[in-house]
Amino acid sequence: MSCPKESKLVAIVDDDDAVRGTLQGLLRSAGFSSKAFESAEEFLGSDYQRETACLITDIRMPGISGLELQARLNAARCRIPTIFITAHGDEEMRFQALRAGAVEFLPKPFDDEVLIETVRAALDR
Amino acid sequence: MSNLDNIKRNPGPAASAALRYGLALASVVAALGLASAFQYFHLPQTFGAFALSAIAITFWYAGTAPGIFAAVLSSIVRDFLFEPNTSAESRILFDLVFLVFALLMTRVARMRNQLELRVAERTAELTQLNDNLKCEITKHKQVEAELRLSEAYLAEAQRLSHTGSWAWSPPPGDIRYWSEECYRVQGFDPKGGQPRFEEFLQRVHPEDQARIVEVIDRAVREKEDFEFDYRIVHPNGEIRDARSIGHPILNPSGGLVEYVGTIIDVTDRRQAEMERKRLHEAQADLAHASRMTTMGELTASLAHEVNQPITAAVNGASACVRWLTRDDPDVREAREAASGVIRNAKRAADIINRIRSLSKKGESKRQFADVNGLIRDIVALLRNEANRYSISIHTDLGADLPKVMVDSVQVQQVMMNLIMNSIDAMKEVEQRRELAIQTRRADDSQLLISIRDTGVGLPPQHKEQIFDAFFTTKPDGIGMGLRISRTIIESHGGRLWATGEDSQGACFNCTLPIPLEKPDKTTADNTNG
Numbered sequence: 001m002s003c004p005k006e007s008k009l010v011a012i013v014d015d016d017d018a019v020r021g022t023l024q025g026l027l028r029s030a031g032f033s034s035k036a037f038e039s040a041e042e043f044l045g046s047d048y049q050r051e052t053a054c055l056i057t058d059i060r061m062p063g064i065s066g067l068e069l070q071a072r073l074n075a076a077r078c079r080i081p082t083i084f085i086t087a088h089g090d091e092e093m094r095f096q097a098l099r100a101g102a103v104e105f106l107p108k109p110f111d112d113e114v115l116i117e118t119v120r121a122a123l124d125r
Numbered sequence: 126m127s128n129l130d131n132i133k134r135n136p137g138p139a140a141s142a143a144l145r146y147g148l149a150l151a152s153v154v155a156a157l158g159l160a161s162a163f164q165y166f167h168l169p170q171t172f173g174a175f176a177l178s179a180i181a182i183t184f185w186y187a188g189t190a191p192g193i194f195a196a197v198l199s200s201i202v203r204d205f206l207f208e209p210n211t212s213a214e215s216r217i218l219f220d221l222v223f224l225v226f227a228l229l230m231t232r233v234a235r236m237r238n239q240l241e242l243r244v245a246e247r248t249a250e251l252t253q254l255n256d257n258l259k260c261e262i263t264k265h266k267q268v269e270a271e272l273r274l275s276e277a278y279l280a281e282a283q284r285l286s287h288t289g290s291w292a293w294s295p296p297p298g299d300i301r302y303w304s305e306e307c308y309r310v311q312g313f314d315p316k317g318g319q320p321r322f323e324e325f326l327q328r329v330h331p332e333d334q335a336r337i338v339e340v341i342d343r344a345v346r347e348k349e350d351f352e353f354d355y356r357i358v359h360p361n362g363e364i365r366d367a368r369s370i371g372h373p374i375l376n377p378s379g380g381l382v383e384y385v386g387t388i389i390d391v392t393d394r395r396q397a398e399m400e401r402k403r404l405h406e407a408q409a410d411l412a413h414a415s416r417m418t419t420m421g422e423l424t425a426s427l428a429h430e431v432n433q434p435i436t437a438a439v440n441g442a443s444a445c446v447r448w449l450t451r452d453d454p455d456v457r458e459a460r461e462a463a464s465g466v467i468r469n470a471k472r473a474a475d476i477i478n479r480i481r482s483l484s485k486k487g488e489s490k491r492q493f494a495d496v497n498g499l500i501r502d503i504v505a506l507l508r509n510e511a512n513r514y515s516i517s518i519h520t521d522l523g524a525d526l527p528k529v530m531v532d533s534v535q536v537q538q539v540m541m542n543l544i545m546n547s548i549d550a551m552k553e554v555e556q557r558r559e560l561a562i563q564t565r566r567a568d569d570s571q572l573l574i575s576i577r578d579t580g581v582g583l584p585p586q587h588k589e590q591i592f593d594a595f596f597t598t599k600p601d602g603i604g605m606g607l608r609i610s611r612t613i614i615e616s617h618g619g620r621l622w623a624t625g626e627d628s629q630g631a632c633f634n635c636t637l638p639i640p641l642e643k644p645d646k647t648t649a650d651n652t653n654g
Contacts, residue, residue, distance in 0.1 A: 015512065016433045018469050022440035025462055029447035060429070060509065062517040087432040087509075088425055109436040112443030 008123055010034040013043050013057040013069065014085070019108070023056065030116045032123075040064035044072065052080050054122040056115075059086040059093065067093070070100050081122035085110060145187035149195035152179035157202055164207075172207045173219065177226055184230035185237070192234065196227040280305055287390035293322065293371070294383045295345045300325065301383060310367060310390045312359035330356035330364065341371070348373050348381050354391075365392045405489070408612060413486045415609045416538045419545060420484055426510035427480055433509075434472040441465035479506060483534055483541075493644035494533045496564055496572055496637065497522040503540045504562065507548075516551055516558040518544075523565040526572060530640045531617055539610040539621070543576045543633045546606065550580025550631060570639055571619065577632040588623050 010032050014020045020036045027034045035052075037043040041063055043055075055073075059066035070082055084097050087108040094105045104118045156175035163171050176199035184192030200220050208215070283289055289307030293300050299322055308315045311328050326334055333355040344351035350372050357365045371386035420427065441462045448459035479502055504518055511518050544560065551558040559579050567573035583591065590596050594608040607621075614621040618638040625631040 016437070018437035018465075018472065019433055019440070022437040022444065022462075022465055022469070025458075025465065026440045026444040026447070029444040029451075029458065029462070060512045061515075062512050063515055065515060085436075087429040087436070108432050109439035112440070112447070 008033065008053055009048065009051045010054045010056060010119060010123075011043060011048055011052040011080075012036040013038075013040055013055070013061070013066070015039060015058065015061045019058070019085075026112055026115070027119065030112075030119075032119060040066070040069040040072075043069070049073070049078055049080070054119050055080045055082045056119070057082060057084060059084055059097075060088070067097060067100070070097070070102065074100060081125060083115070083118055083122070145183075145191040146194060148187040149179075149183040149191040149198065152182050153195050153198045153202060155179060156199065157206070160207065170207065172203055173222070176203060176223070180223065180226060181230055184227075184234045189231050189234055192230055193227055196223045199223060284309070287393070289388045290386070291388065292383050292385045295381060296322075298383070307388055310365070310388050311357060312363075312365075328357055328359075330358050332356075344371065344373070345381065345384075348375060348379075351384075351386075357390075365390055366395050367391060408616075409489055410486075411605070412535060412538060412609050412613060415605050416534075416541075417484060419538075419541055419606070420480070422545070423507070423510060426513065427506060429509040430506055431473055431476050431480075434469040434476065438466045438469035438473065441469060476506070483537060485534070487534075489532045489535065491530050491532055493528040493640075494531050494536070495528055496526060496531075496536070496574065499531075499533055499537050500540055500562060500564065500574070503537045503544065507541065507544050510545070511548055511560065514548060514552050514558065516548055516560055518560045518562065521561065521563045523563075523572075526564060526566060527639050528644050529572060529617075529637045531637060532613075535613045536617070536637070539613050539635065540574075540576075542606040542610045543635075546633070547576060547578035547580060547631070550578055550582070552580075554580055566639075567636060571636045572639060574635045574637070575632055576635075577625070577630060579630040582628045583623055583625055583631045591623060592621070 010027055012020055012023050012027075012034055014023065014036070015038055017038070020038065024034050024036050035048050037046065037048075039061060040057070043049070044064070057066040057069055064072070066084055066086070073080055073082075079101060081103045082097075082101065083104045083106060084102050085106050085108055086093070097105050103122055104114075106115060106118075153176065156172065156179040159175045160170070160172035163169070180192055180195045180199060183195040200223050203219060204216055283304055283306035287306065287310060289310050290302070290304045291300060291307055292302035300319055303319045305315060307313075311320070311325060313320050313324075313328070326338070329337055337353055337355055340351050340353045343349075350370070352368070352370045354366065354368045357367050359365065367388055368391050369386060369388045371384040373384055374382045376382050445459045445462035445466065448455045448462060483506075500520065500522065504520060508518065544562075547560050551560070557579055561575075561577045563573075563575045563577070565573055587596075587598070591598075592607050592611045594605060596608075611621045614635055614637070619636040621633065621635045623631055623633050
């Protein structure tokens with residue numbers, strides 16, 4: 001698995017339709033193009049990993065969790081800048097995510113400015 | 126009647142012909158003997174008188190033919206033995222006398238026979254009457270015995286049901302009939318005789334007296350039925366609850382004759398009702414407490430469920446502001462984002478309402494509800510809890526299921542308990558973690574809900590034990606969830622049981638009866654609060 005950096009695509013993985021949809025809308029309003037997936041499995045099974053320049057993922061999902069997704073991508077040497085969004089992240093989880101290379105760990109609901117700036121920073125890397 | 130026929134056919138004496146003619150001969154011989162004796166002692170000649178007696182006796186006892194035979198015999202004896210030398214005129218005169226006497230006796234004998242026949246007829250009639258009377262008496266006795274038995278049964282029924290019966294003529298009359306049970310219920314001594322209306326009223330609780338008098342007065346005035354509840358104060362101070370019902374009996378012209386009615390001691394029934402109500406309340410309290418415990422365990426997940434639509438709403442609102450504050454504002458996009466905000470805020474409110482209705486402690490309310498809707502709502506609330514342990518929930522909800530008459534909150538509580546149990550059972554397993562919820566129509570009379578997991582499974586010996594109170598296999602469980610769930614389902618007329626092999630996951634099955642009546646428009650739409 002190789003991960004080219006030319007793309008500006010943002011991938012969103014969240015099992016909640018409403019969160020996923022509105023997140024896409026928010027990114028579009030900021031001028032980013034995005035692709036949404038309802039599960040980690042769907043994302044891993046797609047061809048978008050290589051095009052993805054920034055990954056926004058929920059942590060708690062049925063099947064593969066956000067942290068596990070990050071671990072699998074790391075294992076595949078596909079280091080996509082990842083922003084975790086979660087409704088109940090504790091410090092330990094935050095620490096674990098950041099240590100595994102996450103660029104940000106945002107509690108839901110999050111400040112749009114922070115998210116947009118983080119995404120922009122990730123894409124500019 | 127055959128007796129009477131017999132008498133008519135044989136009017137004469139019943140003796141045989143030989144005996145009857147023998148009597149004729151014997152009586153004439155006796156007359157001859159007596160006359161010879163008179164002659165021997167030179168007494169006046171009396172054969173004629175003796176012969177007439179012999180003829181009369183023979184007619185009387187032996188009948189007409191032997192009588193005539195006696196007359197002929199007497200005539201011959203007299204002619205040849207006593208007066209062989211008399212003139213032909215004298216002999217003819219004597220023979221004539223015998224003949225007239227014989228004719229007379231024939232008539233007497235016939236009259237006697239007729240008299241006997243009449244007596245026999247009358248006797249037969251009387252015998253018949255007597256038989257009929259005896260039969261009547263037997264019947265009467267039988268009816269009396271049946272009546273006594275029926276009365277005994279009635280008295281027993283009154284005793285068992287604490288129901289006494291009475292009859293009462295309104296003033297200026299008084300109580301006319303007062304059954305044994307009335308004495309008992311009202312606390313009177315049967316030896317004291319039938320109470321008067323005033324005495325009955327004295328036994329009524331002072332606070333109820335005026336009301337009762339008013340109810341009765343009005344009923345008497347209107348000639349209508351009456352019914353009232355009251356308290357009886359027994360001589361020992363005990364207070365009993367009673368109910369009396371009265372019905373007016375009217376004569377053909379519509380005048381009030383009397384009231385007949387009952388007195389029922391409802392104390393025990395009322396106490397049982399109150400006990401049942403208390404038990405019901407205790408069960409509802411316990412169910413509520415258990416529900417609150419479960420909800421407490423779910424706080425984090427429930428908060429997450431509320432947080433999701435709020436996050437979506439905030440995202441939408443942020444996007445809306447961004448579209449509007451751009452150098453080149455895009456109103457169309459902004460409007461779309463704003464309507465998303467509304468949608469998601471409503472969704473958050475819905476979820477909060479659902480949580481609130483589950484935690485509310487209210488009267489148990491049975492209404493028509495769609496089981497699939499109840500399950501969808503509860504699955505929505507527990508989705509995050511399942512996600513937490515990477516458990517996927519699959520639902521296979523039968524289409525067009527009839528609505529059931531249930532307490533929605535309680536049924537959701539059962540579903541919540543079962544799903545939480547399944548989640549607990551799958552937390553530790555390494556294999557796939559799947560929860561499958563299925564609803565379908567089991568038959569014409571019930572729905573079947575099954576919840577199957579791929580958890581640690583149930584040891585066969587625990588399949589029933591898990592429904593016992595305080596039985597738990599969890600380190601922090603109190604063992605009430607399944608007990609309460611079963612109580613709830615059984616109180617709805619359904620069943621709850623577990624199946625599934627050890628180590629292959631468990632399956633909980635639950636039936637709910639399909640009501641015979643169909644929901645009408647006012648109660649049909651209440652799936653969720």
